[in-house]
Amino acid sequence: MADFSIRPAHPADGGFLADMVVEAANWRAGSTRPRPAILADARHGGYVAGWQRPADRGVVAVDPDGRSIGATWFRLFGADRPSMGFVAAGVPELIIGVRPIWRAQGVGRALLRALADRARLEGYARLALSVEHGNFAHELYRSEGFTVVASSGDRDTMVRALR
Template sequence: MPTQVTARPLTASDRELLRTATLANVNWTGEQRFTARDVDERPDLRHYTVFRPGRGDLGFVAERQGLVVGVVWALLLGAEDPGYGFVADGVPELGLCVWSGYRGQGIGGRLLRQALAEARRRGVRQVSLSVEAGNPSVRLYRAAGFAPVPGAAAGTMAVDL
């Protein structure tokens, strides 16, 4: 992390943080396409706010002077409750959010590398994600080795570890 930014492990008590990050991610264009209520009530969004270390979820929170500036998390969502970037059971789906005002400082790339390194350490063979067409973060994901998954939903990418 840049000198003033530290990272700590994400915990199950960080649900509000994941709620905020999920809302920011689905509204990445700057237009309010979804509300906090949508994130709370829609199962396709709500599951991104539930972090369960016991099922193998992993994540990190970036902080600067005690303030959260970004978060990365990878959830093991199964076929019974798949995420937008679902590839297969056992393949965690990654989410990444850097707060506005902190982007372009390398925080997202460092969080992404840290999450992928932790996934590798745990023996995970592949990580997936979903990114909408036009989202500038796709450059970050491609640079980390993510590629489109043939036959999966549009915007689904994965990296082999």
């Protein structure tokens, strides 16, 4: 496993979290959707707009020099403004992004585990996420206990029980 550490996300991490939304949206090799277009899309921008709201929680992976290399965080969405992986009010949805050079080195798994621990400590019973078909992270999510609960178009909604 690569050398990195995990720390809680802070309000000042909003810009980096936006970078990770862009990484998550551009997961396909050669995908280059521009940052402004991704963040202007309510489906993606909603994951970071107004970070850090009272119920927002996250963790950031940092390299030995203190540079942020990946992050995962969750938000609560309402039925009136659902996100891509919305399952129910009160079930936080997570998003995760890791810089390409750090992928396949255990960063994503460590981030997921740290966020699940945080959500459990805060009393949440489940975490949800949305993943596009063909995304290599799909198997990571399965191996961490997420199961597909719905499919729509080219996406699966996955949920993990925390208790």
